Amino acid sequence: MTPNPVQAPDVFRAIADPTRRAILGLLAEQALSVGDVAERFEMSRPAVAKHLKVLSDGGLVEVEVRGRSRINRLNAAPLADIAGWLARFEGFWDDKLTALKQEVEGENDQ
Amino acid sequence: MTPNPVQAPDVFRAIADPTRRAILGLLAEQALSVGDVAERFEMSRPAVAKHLKVLSDGGLVEVEVRGRSRINRLNAAPLADIAGWLARFEGFWDDKLTALKQEVEGENDQ
DNA sequence: TATAAAAGAAACCAAATGGTTTCATATTGG
DNA sequence: CCAATATGAAACCATTTGGTTTCTTTTATA
Secondary structure, eight states, X not given: OXXXXXXXXXXXXXXXXXXHHHHHHHHHHOOEEHHHHHHTSSSOHHHHHHHHHHHHHTTSEEEEEETTEEXXXXXXXXXXXXXXXXXXXXXXXXXXXXXXXXXHHTOOOO | OOOOOOOOOOHHHHTTSHHHHHHHHHHHHOOEEHHHHHHTSSSOHHHHHHHHHXXXXXXXXXXXXXXXXXXXXXXXXTHHHHHHHHHTTGGGSOHHXXXXXXXXXXXXXX
């Protein structure tokens, strides 16, 4: 009967949009109110508020109601779902990119 | 001249759809023709073909034309872009989830 | 050489997405 | 208390998305 469709909060969908990824980048630096986030983008506040809703539906943003403003705070934990999914494919990355990745990680031998 | 606008092949968008993620999982096991992929899903072949196009636009699938059939092969390399983006946030993951991720990674060999 | 198989292409559709503007509500400060 | 502030909510819109069906083209093969 599939009793609870419940709409799996889709973190993959949440990060699909570049604006939302930029918002996450902002929130990684500091928690911000809706208005403060909106100031940094060339779109209306309601548009930004919708993006924030998608992000909080995906569990990536937590909202602290503080008087008349809502403070949006990054919760990166759900990104682990994506990392977990990616891990399946790590064996398929080609040598060049594996090397690049290792360089980035500071593991430069040979 | 900005010679090649080239439409940044959006790998984030490519993996946003669960059907497309499932297709990538299939192709990780073996390269498949369009029809072979479509057989595994409860949707029409053209629908699957469209998903494959999004994946190849995102660089995640390479097509080898072989007679009248097109063999679709996983190219996981662009997933490194996602891994790179994720790396920014690794400092924000809590210990429990880091442990979970490592567990998932360990399952690969079994 | 017909015919069947594999896929592409096009037209179409409903729903979701990403944006807008306008209005309503709650909270704070003077 | 009243005005300004911060946000939510609703209505609306255009485009994209994810799917369909139907038709065409290409290629292999009996």
